[in-house]
Amino acid sequence: MQSCTKSLTLRVLTPAETLLEETEVAWVQVQLADGGGLGIWPGHAPLLAETVSAPLRYASAADIPAERIEHILNLEAGILQIEPGEVTVFTSGLNSSVDPILEEPAASARSVRRRSASDACVPHSSNFGCTESVLIR
Numbered sequence: 001m002q003s004c005t006k007s008l009t010l011r012v013l014t015p016a017e018t019l020l021e022e023t024e025v026a027w028v029q030v031q032l033a034d035g036g037g038l039g040i041w042p043g044h045a046p047l048l049a050e051t052v053s054a055p056l057r058y059a060s061a062a063d064i065p066a067e068r069i070e071h072i073l074n075l076e077a078g079i080l081q082i083e084p085g086e087v088t089v090f091t092s093g094l095n096s097s098v099d100p101i102l103e104e105p106a107a108s109a110r111s112v113r114r115r116s117a118s119d120a121c122v123p124h125s126s127n128f129g130c131t132e133s134v135l136i137r
Helices: none
Strands: 008-013 020-033 039-042 048-050 054-060 069-075 076-084 086-091 110-114 120-125 132-134
Touching: 048 054
Parallel strands: 008 086
Antiparallel strands: 008 020, 020 039, 020 054, 048 076, 054 069, 069 110, 076 086, 120 132
16 A cells, blocks of 8 residues: 655656746646646546646645645646656746736746635545645635
């Protein structure tokens, strides 16, 4: 049985550079080419998939879910690779034609907001025995 880590390593790579490398990530959300979204938590099964131009969202890992900070990185379409404890996105770069409501054009990762203690936490369990909390507004 595979051991379950408490955090993920997230890498966003282009042919020319590493756009992002975070070692303490609680979860990642991406939009796939088949039209669906995918939430990735520690213990996720390995996967290789095509992504579309869309915001990649992730939260920094913290022992207290209310202290996690959500980040957004607007990316061009690419390839998602999930391996045990690691999420890698291969892309051509940042998406410069972004809806300004989501994020300023050509911006890199940014903090969305700090979660407050008034946010409700709902337990989330995976098939791998990891338990995390999903924040619901």
